[in-house]
Amino acid sequence: MGLLAPWFLAGLGLLGLPLYLHLLKRHKSTPQHFSSLMFFERSTSASVRQRQLDYLLLLALRLALLALIVFAFTRPFVTSTAAGPGGDRLLLFAIDESASMAFGDRLPRAKQDARAVLSQVRGNTRAQVIAFSSSARLLNEPTADPAILQAALDSIAPTGARSSLGDLAGALRNLARASAAPVEVHLFSDLQRSSMPPGFAELRLEPGTQLVLHRSADKDEPNWTVESVSAPGRLVDPKSARVEATLAGHNTPESTRFVELRVNGRTVARQSAVIPASGRAVVAFTGLDAPFGFSRCEVAFAEPDSLPADDRSFFSVQRADPERILFLHGPRSAASAVFVRAALETAAPGLFTLDVLPAASAASLNLDKYAAAVLSDPGPLPASLDTALQRHVEQGRGLLLAVGPATTAAGKAPVAGLSIRGSQYEARAADRFSSLGEADLAHPAIARTDRWDGVRFFQLFDLEPGSATVVARATTGAPLLLEWRKGAGRALLLASTLDNDANDFPLHPAFVPFIDQSLRWLSGLEERAARLTVGAALDLKSDASSAASVEVLDPDGDRALSLADSARQSTLALDRPGFWEVRRPGGRQELVAVNIDRRESDLTLMPLDSAELWQGAPLDRATPAPSATAAAEPRRRQLWPWILAFALLAGLGEAFVASQHFSREAL
Amino acid sequence: MNQRFLDPQILAGIANLELTAKTVVDGFISGLHRSPDFGFSQEFAEYRPYVPGDDLRYVDWNVYARADRLYLKRYRGETNTRVTILLDRSASMRFQGRGVSKIDYARFLAASLAYLAHRQRDAVGFIGFDDEVRDFVEPSSRQGTWLKVLHGIDHAEPGHRTDFAKPFFLFQDMLRRRGIVIVLSDFFAPPAEIIHTVAPLRHRGNDVLLFHVLDPEEIRPSLAGPRILIDLETGQELEVSPEFATSSYPARIDAHLEAMRSHAQGAGVSYQLLETGRPLDAALREYLTIRQGRL
DSSP states (O other), X not given: OEESOGGGGGGGGGGHHHHHHHHHTOOOOEEEEESOOTTOOOBOHHHHHHHHHHHHHHHHHHHHHHHHHHHHHTOEEEEEEXXXXXXXXXXXXXXXXSGGGGSTTHHHHHHHHHHHHHHTSOTTOOEEEEEESSSEEEOSOSBOOHHHHHHHHHTOOOOSSOOOHHHHHHXXXXXXXXXXXXXXXXXXXXXXXXXXXSSGGGGOOOTTOEEEEEXXXXXXXXEEEEEEEEOOSEESOGGGOEEEEEEEEESOOOEEEEEEEEETTEEEEEEEEEEOTTOEEXXXXXXXXXXXXXXXXXXXESSOOSOGGGSEEEEEEEEOOOEEEEEEEOTTOTTHHHHHHHHHHHHSTTTEEEEEEEGGGOTTOOOTTOSEEEEESOOSOOHHHHHHHHHHHHTTOEEEEEOOHHHHHHTBOTTTOOBEEEEEEOOSGGGOOBOEEEEOTTSTTTTTSGGGTTOOBSEEEEEOOTTSEEEEEETTSOEEEEEEEETTEEEEEESSOSSSSSBSXXXXXXXHHHHHHHHHHHHTTTSSOSEEETTOEXXXXXXXXXXXXXXXXXXXXXXXXXXXXXXXXSEEEOOSSEEEEEEOGGGOEEEEEEEOOGGGGXXXXXXXXXXXXXXXXXXXXXXXXXXXXHSOEEEEEEOHHHHHHXXXXXXXXXXXXXXXXXXXXXX | OTGGGGOHHHHTTOOOXXXXXXXXXXXXXXXXXXXXXXXXXXXXXXXXXXXXXXXXXXBOHHHHHHXXXXXXXXXXXXXXXXXXXXXXXXXXXXXXXXXXXXXXXXXHHHHHHHHHHHHTTOEEEEEEESSSEEEEEEEEOSHHHHHHHHHHHHTOOOOSOXXXXXXXXXXXXXXXXXXXXXXXXXXXXXXXXXXXXXXXXXXXXXXXXXXXXXXXXXXXXXXXXXXXXXXXXXXOEEEEOHHHHHHHHHHHHHHHHHHHHHHHHHTTOEEEEEETTXXXXXXXXXXXXXXXXXX
């Protein structure tokens, strides 16, 4: 028998408290005058004896209650010996398959240790193999068949995901709760420090679960990695494109490393970088000679180290012509095109081409070549153009509509059909204006616009939201920016103009990111993340109600989804690093670059005391020999639940005796 | 309504003892039904043969003329007697349970009895005693004496311990003429000793009434836990358990009361137990019964 927290024994000093109180609270008889004592005689023995018995019993119960509580805090346990691993318990073999297990011989060593333990299991003991990284996978049902268990062990290979001991502990707790038999977990891992959860409490296991750690790494190994790459996702001008890569070293000395920029497997540039000891360095490549369409690019060390998976960082680039934007203006808003063009050329030079036309002359225009349209106070549109723009939006394109006096005169916003009730006009003198009030700052159109700081709106046009969503309101409470959706497309409606007639918005810096972000969002350029890490989920459907299928090709070029899954699944877990091709409805394609989680690159091991605390026993630096686990192994049995139960009984007894004692005294 | 004025708790609120006595007696009298035994008029009562020594003023000479025999004509209410009230004012009479104290109850009763006697034109006297005779008012039917009696009762404050033998020895000198002797006390003494002390008064032709005044708490004490009891007269301390107070003590006090009753009966002394929580009419009825016997 032992104590896990013997320092709590200091709490036994509390036993002096009831002793002190009982000594202080000695009973005193109350004097009382009586006419004559001739019929009385001294008769205190019976009552005093009863009271003293109650008194001593009460004192004993109180002392026992305090002592039991203190004893429970010391976490006492008794050790018993088991016949060997297993017995009547369920054996769980948890094998780390994270990216770091590809370093050196870590995974083979883990499998070898697991096989050694497995060979000691008795014939009738059931076991289960779990492969874990960022999540835990059960590889077999509980079985006593060694062949199934060996096959499960053999099937484990390193993935690019990071290991999470917190998630593993959660899975083990669930398994222990579901299991009728006690659970014995053998964990085979390199036990990286980065695998630990933020709070140690997340590593707790169910009472009765025995954990045996088998460490597959002996020391903190050095490792270099291409930590991150910054590159444009859409390439318009290859010569001016700039690619920056951050190189990092963990537990490494200062060294010079060569890195290469590769496009579709071809090395296009090579540079050297001096990486400080356990530090970082940045290399930059100017010019990215990529063909039209999607290109598979990577920045990689010329000479890989012992963990090659993190020596390269993938990224995809799409080289394309500028997106064409249709700009239609009304008779009095032609000047707004100047402001919008200037904003686009400032924020995203070459990314967009603006075709400016009067709205009245665009009745028979073919809209298919435009990714989005901007209507700057167009006034009433020709019916055919209005219908064409509605269909254009419905097919997944975007529309930015700025409402002005000409549109207000028509009484209805074109395309969206929202009614306009009139305008609120503020004189320009004496700060009589409104500005941005309540706003959804997470919306892509205004997320990076610094709340339109200093922008003044002198005239707002009162849009009836109807089916549209209000993204931002003016300080007067009137809707200022609305989002309207139809089909796969969407539109933004601004309740003011894009020139400086009704506001001074185009004269402020916030106008530039607003136009840039709005048109990127409306034309779908900012919709998908082009770079993810292993274990992340790929969003397959932007519209949950859509039944259209999405085709996904894994890094090997194979279909990642069956036909049924491609129509049914809304997400896909990316389990390998590399380039994943996504073909969405409407002919849209994406090339998603998936890299391993860079937290796996830090091969610093979990502190030994943390590992021992988790295991509840000293951890041998060397992997425990199979014979050690096969021998009679002491098992700890926690006693505190029983002690707390006795403390509860003592508390109930104290309450009962105390009530009897005091009720007798109150008579 | 009249009964309400016999309640000791209500009487305790009346500051004037004479008013208290009048309230009690008037309320008591008005509650009685008309009875020839308790009238106060000069009605004819009876004839009785003349015996030597009788006052010749009461001889009915008309009857003598017709029958040649001497008869005395008696009327109700014309017979006066001497009523002496003995009030125990020892320290034990200070005891007070939940109602009025024993001394207050005894004073109310003494004043009421005195007023009742005074109203019947009886001579009323008063003796207050503990271990000595503290107050003495010679019985008389004069108005001045009645006021002295009231003053003596009103100022009868509990003093020292009780000793029946010494004051009663003095009474025998003071009570030379026959009458009614009323003793108000808690009688915390051996019954045989009390009756032995009182009995000579009876032998001298007095009608003796013992009113045993006790608080209900003295008959059935209820102790809230072990208590140290302090004797009001001696100051003696005794730790007593509630179990004793509820088991042994009632038997002892009951035996004492029964002994008092039986010894009094044996000695021809009237005895009445009065609990301070009960109205005063029982004592008044007892007195009137005795008074009737002396007509």
